[in-house]
Amino acid sequence: MNKTLLNIWGAGLSVMLTQGTFVAQGEPTRTVVASPDIRRDATVVAIESALPGVVNINAKSTTKRQGYFYDWWRDAWAPFTQEMPPETSAGSGVIIDEEGYVLTNIHVIEDATEISIKLNDGRVLPAQVVSGTRRSDVALLKIIGQKNDRFNTVRFATDDDLLLGETVIALGNPFGLGGSVSRGILSAKTRRAQAEDGLLDREDWLQTDAAINPGNSGGALINLRGELIGLNVAIYKEGNGIGFAIPIKRVNEAISEIFTPEGAAALWFGARVQAGATGLIVARVEPQSPAGKSGLNKGDIILRVNGQIPRTVFAFNRELLKSGDKEEVNLSIQRGDARQSISLQLVAETTFFNADLIRRKLGCTVQELTPAIALRAGLDSIAGVIITAVDKESPAGAANLGRGMIILGLNNQGINGITSTARFLNNLSRGTAVKASVLAGRPLRRVVVELRVR
Incomplete structure (x- = not known):
């Protein structure tokens, strides 16, 4: 090791400096240990761990201006529709699987015709919607990358592993400006809506004073371990420093439904x-x-x-x-x-949940709605099933259901088609009363009839 000897004559003291060592005449040797960077505290470490798994989402949707008489003929008369310039919205997302599955809010990507994901390393890749529900406001996307691509992920915290007042960090893409972080505390663990004010339309949201701005929706709310404790979702415009997130417990419940x-x-x-x-x-x-x-x-x-x-x-x-x-x-x-x-x-699913099961339960034969049938009925979607035949001395016959009627829902729940209808009926025991929402008559009108499954 190189040594430098400095004689400080004014102080009458001989000082020897070595790398990392201070030696003074008549004094014991003292080693100066370089201290760690005091800026890298628990917050910084958590951000460094989680931020690579947080992405920016750009969603484009095409809007259409409709003519006065467009409602009835919207699927057949293109001249009545004028396509407007695409609308673009920016949000955030969290990568939860190395194969490129991303969580975000359904309202970030709803009605999008084109979705792109900007990764923390600057790459921009297309993505597609896997599934999602409005009720949970959780959507699952899949990044479309190369076959062997692997992506950084954010770890999940354990359900309900929350401390009131603990430090939390919001990661996201506020105002479409790119990756950003803000720090606060967990202000409430089970914020619930009050019926009279309607401030929140979902129960058990997390509340934080960490800044959650437009574009943060779908981003990560993490703890000091760098674990995902919530999905950023909203701000309360009537107050400062009040933001909300869907807790990880509810996120897990949503995943168990949509994936x-x-x-x-x-x-x-x-x-x-x-x-x-x-x-x-x-x-x-x-x-x-x-x-x-x-x-x-x-x-x-x-x-x-x-x-x-x-x-x-x-x-x-x-x-x-x-x-x-x-x-x-x-x-x-x-x-x-x-x-x-x-x-x-x-x-x-179709090997069990099919039209045969529906016939065994209700005594009617059904088929899927087609766009043409839905158009003639004045429906906006093909959700539901149409009755093509009714068995004598059956629950459907006793309820006066007939050929051409359309079943739209059961017990106030919408049905998407034969599979969902059969799945619903399969859970009902013999003799159970069920209320069916049906389009019947000429012209078609919505009525509710009661059937008892067999």
Whole structure:
């Protein structure tokens, strides 16, 4: 090691300086240790961990100006429609899987015809919508990249692992300006709407004073561990420093609905799992489903699926989908103190939830609505089923249902088609009363009739 000897004659003191060492005549040697960068506190470390998994979302939608008489002929008369310049909205998203699945709010991408994702490294890639629901305001996107692309992700916090007053950080794309962070505290863990003011239309939102601005929607709210505790969703315009996020518990519930073998690939698994303190727990099993027939029970803890340890509901369902309906799914579960292995195979939903099941339950034959039928009925969508025949001495016959009538909903729930109708009816026991919303008569008008399933 090079040494430099400095004689300070004015002080009558000889000082020897070495790299990292201070030596003075008559004094013991003292080592000066370089201190860590005091700026890199827990907040900075959390941001460095999570920010690479937060993206900017650009959604373009095409709007149309409609003529006065367009409502009835909108699907057939192009001259009545003038396409306007595309509208663009900016939001944020969170990558939750290395294969490029992204969470955001449904209102960020609703009606979008083109979606692009800007990654933290500056790359811009297209994306497509996988699924989502307005009720949860959660949407799942898939980045369209190269086959071997792997993306940075944000870890999920454990459900309800929240401390009132703990430091939280909002990550997102405010005002479309690009990646940004703001810090605050968790002000409330279960903010609920008050019916008389209607400030919030969903229960159990997280409240924070971290700045959540337009464009932050769909971004991450993280704790000091860098874990996702919520999905940024809104600000309260009547007050300063009041922002809201969907808690990770509700996000997990939404994923368990929108990213399932049934929802993503029309394959029947027949069980729902949820995140718990001890891991993934089976919350519900349909008796006649592949899961039910395999012996899977409510309360079982999922340890492995096809040899992989699923740490989230999303990871579990992703492994199921990889197997499809051609390969066997192998589950390792814990039931009480015992560990067991279970095998099953997914099947196409239509092999069970079909028109035959509807006929057995209601005594009527139905088919899917087509755009042409919907147009003649003055409907805006093809959600529902049309009756083509009614059996004598059947629930449908007793309710005076007839050929050409359109079933739009059951018990105030909309139906999308034959599969959803059959799935709804399958859960009803013999003799159960069900109210059907039906279009009937000439001209067609909406009526409600009661049937008793058989």
